[in-house]
Amino acid sequence: MKILLVAGGSPNEWPQFNSEGFDYNLGIDRGSLYILDHGWSLDLAVGDFDSLTNDEQQTVQKQAKELIQAQAEKDDTDTQLALALAIQKFPAAEIMIIGATGGRLDHFLANLWLPLEPRFQAFARQIKIKDHQNSIAxxxxxxxxxxxxxxxxxxxxxxxxxxxxxxxxxxxxxxxxxxxxxxxxxxxxxxxxxxxxxxxxxxxxxxxxxxxxx
The missing domain is CATH 3.40.50.10240 (Thiamin pyrophosphokinase, catalytic domain)
Structure with a gap:
């Protein structure tokens, strides 16, 4: 099984890929809206959605098959929460994360270091982070x-x-x-x-x- 995690980075920095090659689409905060904008199925939307307007939040709430809304102040980043949920649901799946490298450096480092966390280490080989210039395994x-x-x-x-x-x-x-x-x-x-x-x-x-x- 292949899972696509879409974080909030600009689609202009996404890699080239075939969206039909994924069995499950998980949107992270604004990434949920990007999934809908591309006409893909939004299987799960995760995050505090603080980057979305009220109208955008309503769009995500109406069209997501499942939605998990987190508190704005929490121990995990939205991407950490999303990855934990993806592994919990599909522990054997291959996971590709896009929209996770551009913008704020602190966000990028948090994403780069995800597999170092003890809860994710055993799944490190299943996780890839990609953008239009880089492929990280x-x-x-x-x-x-x-x-x-x-x-x-x-x-x-x-x-x-x-x-x-x-x-x-x-x-x-x-x-x-x-x-x-x-x-x-x-x-x-x-x-x-x-x-x-x-x-x-x-x-x-x-x-x-x-x-x-x-």
């Missing part, structure tokens, strides 16, 4: 081969935590069993073919495929 310790995504020119290995024995192969820049003591981004790497390999023993890594904004 999360990895727990292991040995992996990844495939180059269409139109993406750059490859980065972002150690979100200290990492042991990081090895990078089949890429322009390689590493051999390196221990990473602090969060570090090995940025601006590149595929040399259609696939690249990496492995590590501890921690969590976000692998980012990206392109210039042209």
């Amino acid at each position: 999360y990895y727990l310790p292991g040995d992996y081969v990844i495939r180059k995504e269409t139109r993406m020119n750059y490859l980065a290995y972002c150690c979100l935590t200290p990492v042991k024995n990081l090895t990078l192969t089949e890429s322009k820049y390689t590493l051999d069993h390196v221990d990473v003591a602090i969060p570090t981004s090995y940025a601006s790497n590149e595929f040399v073919g259609e696939t690249a390999g990496f492995s590590f023993d501890t921690g969590m890594i976000a692998v980012i495929q990206s392109r210039d904004d042209k």
Whole structure:
């Protein structure tokens, strides 16, 4: 099963994707309105909806199949709440989050770090964050081969935590069993073919495929 989470970032920054490839659409605050604006089914709307006018809130309330309204002052961000609900409903699903990278930096960092939370760590491999320039996937310790995504020119290995024995192969820049003591981004790497390999023993890594904004 595939779930689409739409946060409140501008649709101008969305990636290219086929909306019909998703089985369940979850709108986060203003993202709920964006789903409706595109004519998609709004299966669940989540958030405090403080970014919507009264008329927009009424539109979401009328058209959402299910709505969960949160308090404006709460421990979780709307995106944290939405991800928790998505995992609770569909623990085996693949989850793509869009509209989560533009705008405020504090919001972006909160979204980037979502899989580090203990409640989400076991599901890290199922979560992806995408926009028109970037595709972010999360990895727990292991040995992996990844495939180059269409139109993406750059490859980065972002150690979100200290990492042991990081090895990078089949890429322009390689590493051999390196221990990473602090969060570090090995940025601006590149595929040399259609696939690249990496492995590590501890921690969590976000692998980012990206392109210039042209």
